[in-house]
Amino acid sequence: MGYRAENLLRLLKAATPTILGLIGVILLATPVRLAEGWLPTPIIPLLVVFFWSIYSPDYMPSVSVFIIGLLQDLLTGGPLGLWALVYLTTQYVVMSQRSYFLGREQRVVWLGFTMAAISASILLWLVMNLMSGAILPVRALIVQMIATVLIYPLFGMAFRQLHRRVLVEA
Amino acid sequence: MDVLGQDRREGLGRKANSRFVLILLMIASVLLLLSSLYSAQASVFKKAREGAIDAASPVLALFSGPVSYVNGIIGSVGDYFNVLEQNKALREENAELRQWMDEALELRKITAAYEHLQTYEAPPEAQPVDAYIIGESNDAFARSMIVNAGRKRNIENGQAVVDDRGLLGRIVDTGSNASRVLLLTDIQSRIPVYVEGADVEGILVGNTRAKPLISFTASNDDVEVIPGQRVLTSGAGGTLPRALPVGIIDSQSRDGIAVRLYANHTRARMVRVINYEFPGIDDAGAADKALAPDEGNEQTAQVEG
Structure with a gap:
């Protein structure tokens, strides 16, 4: 393989988590409508940000997190900076607890993700209350976060394989 | 069980992620949030949104x-x-x-x-534009949709969007090929409506729940409505045409009158944007129209004639 192709491949690998996050945002803006809208779309970017912030923050630079969040704000039509703040805060909290999570069983990491999802929800809810000047119903948010937490094991496994076999190795 | 991240060799071999940048970006996000709180309609943000949709x-x-x-x-x-x-x-x-x-x-x-x-002059016909829903915000708080029609097909901000049953929302951002529809259930949605047969005019306020509330009514007294009465757009304020079906009265509580919407945004695939021009009945309307040079003359002629 030529030097240039090798570099390109390396860049592509480095950008994979960011691209996954952006695809997650696009999915959040797609009319998926599982069971006629009763099942919410999971917040895949949160999974992506959480996973790579723990296992390899070099693959998930803060700038990428910021861009993912900003794109989500632009596409969902919410106030600009909201999701960027939520994802960056998640990254900040996760990275400060990184040494605890590294090398732990997946169950523990799942619990950690649950905590991260709860704190992200609280932050989201508080900011939206402040922005709208009213106490907002939380049901939709809770349902969506539960869906996100429930699919973590599946995505965690897939991301682990991807990270180990494709991004780091070879 | 194999676990990840036990070696520090991973990554690109250099530290791409510094805490300083992270905190800097967090501050940037907060500043963005605060500025969008005070200038949600600022042209920079608007351009950014429209560009992103496009x-x-x-x-x-x-x-x-x-x-x-x-x-x-x-x-x-x-x-x-x-x-x-x-x-x-x-x-x-x-x-x-x-x-x-x-x-x-x-x-x-x-x-x-x-x-x-009678000497009757027909009101201007609405010019509906059909569009497909290509995006939908699957977000707990923001309720909006993206449809594949924009300025190129004469879509403008404020126009009503209906599905086959009733009003879905109105256009808030217009790109050249796509635009955003703010649904009636969004917390930012405010639509002037009236209740048929009850002589109640009010504002339908979205609250992220499935049934928005008529929160403000024209009269100060408590209003009497009967569940099942129809709710239609009132046309007040001159953005939406009058008498588009919105929903029926569901229940009345201290907070307001809950309205069960006709339109079902989880089922709609195709929507219709109603490009409606109000007849110029007052000088203000005529002056507004005069800003658009082509149509302005026609409009004033109509008013005078």
Whole structure:
């Protein structure tokens, strides 16, 4: 393989988590409508940000997190900076607890993700209350976060394989 | 069990992620939030949103194609199992609609007779634009949709968007090929409505729940409504045409009157944007129209004539 192709491949690998996050945002803006809208779309970017912030923050630079969040704000039509703040805060909290999570069983990491999802929800809810000047119903948010937490094991496994076999190795 | 991240060799070999940048970006996000709180309509943000919708619309269309195909299949499987029930319900509905059709034809005849009698000038016809839903915010708080029609097809901010049953929302951001629809259930949505037969004019306020509330009414006294009465757009403020069906009264509580919407945004695939120009009945309207040089002359001529 030529030097240039090798570099390109390396860049592509480095950008994979960011691209996954952006695809997650696009999915959040797609009319998926599982069971006629009763099942919410999971917040895949949160999974992506959480996973790579723990296992390899070099693959998930803060700038990428910021861009993912900003794109989500632009596409969902919410106030600009909201999701960027939520994802960056998640990254900040996760990275400060990184040494605890590294090398732990997946169950523990799942619990950690649950905590991260709860704190992200609280932050989201508080900011939206402040922005709208009213106490907002939380049901939709809770349902969506539960869906996100429930699919973590599946995505965690897939991301682990991807990270180990494709991004780091070879 | 294998676990990740036990070696520090991973990554690109250099530290791409510093805490300093992270905190800097967090501050930037907070500043963005605060500034969008005070200037939500600022042209920079608006441009950014419109640009984002435009840029994302091909990707969204690409994603929404297969999704709606799969949804269609799931839907048809579901339909297959309750085809008998549906058939029965449709027959009943059809019988009812036939009666309505007879009545409508009768009324049309009467109206035509009156129009013939009076010096009657027909209101301007609405110019509907059909569009597909290519995006939808699957967000707990933001309720909006992206449709594949924009400025190139004469879509403008404020226009009403309906599905086959009733009002869905209105256009808030317009790109050149795609635009955003703010649904009636969004917390930012405020629509002037009236209740048919109850003499109640008010503002329908979204609150992220399925049933928005009529929170402010024109009268200070408590208003009396009966569940089942129809709610229609009032046309006050001059953005939405009058008498678009919105929903029916569901219940009345201390907070306001809950309205069950006709439109179902989880089922709609295709919507209609109503490009409605109000007839210039006052000077303010005429002055507004005068800003657009082509149509302005016509409009004033109509007012004077």
